[in-house]
Amino acid sequence: MSNRQLRSLSSALEELSRSAIPVLAGGTDFYPALRDAPAPDRVLDVTRIAGLQGVEKTAGGWRFGALSTWTDILNEPLPPAFDGLKAAAREVGSVQIQNAATLAGNLCNASPAADGVPPLLCLDASVELASVRGTRILPLDQFILAPRSTALASDELMIAINVPSISDHAISGFSKLGARRYLVISIVMACITLEADEQDRLVSVRISVGACSAVATRLRKLEHVLLGQSIQDDLVSLVTPALLSGLNPLSDVRGSADYRLIAAGQMIGRLLASGLHTLLHGRRQPAQCDDTEVDT
């Protein structure tokens, strides 16, 4: 970072350190939350802070500037492990929303149905939080605490999302179930990342589900059961309700808890089947739940 960029960020952080001031980035959650009221007098617009834009390959992986929009993600050449994230990007609202909404905003808004969280959990993402006190890095699953609640202190700004290096052989898929095609909040989301070794054994399995618990979550028990299994076997039958016990969905206007659990199981099974198929046949193909309403 150049001095000027540092100064820009530092001036924003100084402002945040003095008083709680609402932060504005893409605006796609900020303005709806106002519910037609005029915007507050004091708002910190972070969209011109240099150094928060862009995606870079780092020694340890990838660094997504906090201002990366969903459109930026879609336009970025990334390895197949990011296909789930890209599929999620295409499902965020609409093109207008994808052009404005930022990855960091999606995380800071902390909706249980945030489209970005399941794929980023599958990428073992962490977030970089800056304040005048310094910078700290938190794993994503420690950042989002509860619906609409995060570990972000009032003087902190998220400046980047970091994803550790991941094998070029890892594949990923994402599926979103909604009640219509576009502009829809998920009933259930699921994401999967898989990698197999040369003996066709799964050496990496990451599965996450959104909108089925207060905070989107990885299904570690299920991952553990699948890890080391042969991709030539019928692994879909291993996706049992007991292994989804990490999920604790609510019932709301979009769907009941029971339905969400059933749908989550189906979606994981299909993503797994599709992912295994891709691994077996060596085709680089985003694993998609292509027979739900959610296609790409």
Add this chain to the structure above:
Amino acid sequence: MTPLEPSLFESTPSIGAAQPIRFTCNGAQVDACGSPAQRLSSVLRDHCDQRDVKIGCNAGDCGACTVLVDGKAVCACLTAVGQVAGKQVDTLRGLGASDELMQQLQRSFLSCGAAQCGICTPGMLIAAVALLRQSPQPSEQAVKDALGGVLCRCTGYRKIIRAVMQATQSMQSPLADGPPAIRAQQSAAQPSVGVSITRLDGWPKVSGTDTFGDDVAPADARLCRLLRSPYHHASFELGDLQAFVEQHPGIDCVLSASDIPGENRFGVIPPFIDQPVFAQRHTRFRGEVVAAIIGCADKVEALLPEDFPIVWNELPALLDPFEAQQDGACQLHEHAARNVLCEGRVQCGDATASLERAVSRVSATFTTGFIEHAYIEPEAGFARRVGDTLEIHGCTQAPYMNRDSLARIMDMEPSALRIVPSSVGGGFGSKLDLSFQPYVALAAWKLGVPVRIAFTRQESMQSTTKRHPAHMQVEIGIDEAGRVCGFRFDGVFNTGAYASWGPTVANRVPIHASGPYYTPDYSARTVGVYTHSAPAGAFRGFGVPQAAIAQESLFDELAEASGMDRLEFRFLNALDNGQRTVTGQRFESSVGIRACLDALRIPWQQALRDAGQFNESARASGSPLRRGVGLASGWYGCGNTSLPNPSTIRSGIRADGVVCLHQGAVDIGQGSNTVIAQIFADTLGVPVEAITLIDPDSTLTPDAGKTSASRQTFVSGNAARLSALALRAMIARHTNCTTITQLEIAGASLTVNRDQPDTASISLSDLPANDLGYVFMAEGSYDPPTRPLDENGQGEPYALYGYAAQMVSLDVDTRLGTVTLDRVTAAHDVGRAINPNLVEGQIHGGVAQGVGLALMEEFIPARTENLHDYLIPTIGDIPPVDTVIVEVPDPHGPFGAKGLGEHVLIPTAPAVLNAIAHASGARIRSVPATPERILSAINTGRGAN
């Protein structure tokens, strides 16, 4: 405002600094003042006068405000004006003037009929131009992905997709160079009836110059904001309003019930007028108005509701119509014991006896929820006092009815009010009732300055009328031959807190619940019940779509019971010419339901075969998908039920040869401006391009009635025809011709029967002109012939009915319960298609609303008061729609035409439900058929495949 130290924020501008923000808007430099956090949408509209940027939701849910910022499509309502500093903003008006691609799109939208009401058109065009810049020949999927963020409630999206895909292909467009030119000299008229001319009011819609309710107020108008009940049911006490005004500089006044000069009541059906303009002491639904605050816009907008001097006391609410009918239930209105608004009844023969001897009978209970109209234009307008006249401008479907209702509220003569409808950004029934009008009327009259208002999306959804939730118990029996013998229908309709059109629903449903089928023994009863919910009123079909869900679902079960094909079962039972309807009416030549079913027979058999093959291979491959095909019919009586329903249309020829049509039938997107002009032009014998339209205005256009009940083409069309005939008769007298076979107006010279022995010419400028400047002027009035219904609902409620049959092919994911629509085929008997492209547009739009009713829509007060919790179909949810226009002329219709506006929605939802059942076995009796309900029906055995 707390200005921040600018040096701190040289490159991290903290919005709050009060410097002007400089950006480029449509090529011109703009310096915007005020907070940099203001929404770009409001700055573009109010500061830059770019009224083509429409505000539909203020939340990114509808996309109407889509603009380009440095070439990228964004929602202006989600963008801070400070964020576009130094950037280039393009709106439709700017691109339309300068961008060739946009001009191609505009022409394509116009010629394809992709704009109906036009409120979403700017957003659609901007999203489309962003796509075409990257991909000039996009696929259908690419168009959907690019336009998925803009909602449209009128078109069903199919013509929009076509318009975008065809935009860059060279087309023979009659309008290749912009708006249609008026031909100076009229020669032999080509018939326009039956021709898909582009809509006469289309160019302003695609160019961004059309003005809707929120676009018409003068810049200096004060703003009116309404204070509404936050509870379903509450009592309240207003505090010291005078002190509140004094403490808030910039607030002119606060109005409440005591300020109303006349009656503090409004409604639409005289014996049932029960809704207060301002609630007094207690409110009966969430969103009910208690006070209006008027003042400078920025001061009014900045007020916090909690600062208003009012004390609320929440009371227990009755939201369920069955609870509301219980003994001891809180009574909403003094006049309505057990909260019953009214009852409706049609009875012929002996349904009970007939059901008892039926060979097969089926019965079930069906429920539907509140459905929100969800037009993209929230209610908006302004009022001003001009001398002793009170003018109200804004969106409405019923100018004269509004005028008379406002006259009672204002205690004024109706003639002292002038209603000037703006363009209407979708109506579908809800803009028949008063909404914003009384508040701005009262405020402008009292203050003597113009006063404007625009409902927020939440206000619009909370407070305006909805489709009635229905609870319907239906039993139908058939004889050995598979003919319907007995039919019983009992429906409870939740009319919400006030009557609105509840009585109409209660009356219409029993008349229509048989469907367009011969039903000898029939008993249908309805009851409308008050609850503490938003008033339910008119919505495309007045209860008939709900009844069709029940009847058409059970018809599938009866077909199955009788072992007949579902289409053939309907054909067998379809009403024929000369057969009595359930009200005892007989039509000798105009019953079109068999023709509609006939038109579907080949696609139906094909679709059944396709579904069979699809399912065979799905089973073989282990796919969870199952394809199903469903069918449903519908009918709808055009115009008021057994009540007078006249329209009057004035026309005139000026001394300079200009032919004017005072077209008072409000065009809410459906096309009456065009269709009525076509009927008039062909009757008079002049080209339709020669007609100058005088838009609805209660001082300029006679009463053409309401835009409702599928009546404008039929009733106002007939009035226009009679007006043209009267003009011809005058011309015949002046030219001494007994018959006019040909008419020609060239400037002031009018010639009849050129090249014939009795040809004659007159100079119009030699004739005396009347007060309105016409040398010939005529008014035509038409009132459909109906007869009253007796105590059993027997009589002739309508002069004519229109008929429809639709089939749907879809796929059900039997493990997730999701539905993917494959294709809709819609056959509609319109008598005569005055403008086939507009007919098709109505069909597409009705199908889309039917899809919403079937699969996703349900308004839940306090829970779905926005367009992301209340879902309407997007461009990705509507499959290809094949339309089959059937023409069985009606002797009463102009050129044989029947109404269409409501018929288009009625069969869709039951056809979808029947297709779901065919695919998966899941019989869904409560809509919407959400994935969860479908999966549950499959898993509980009502869906074993």
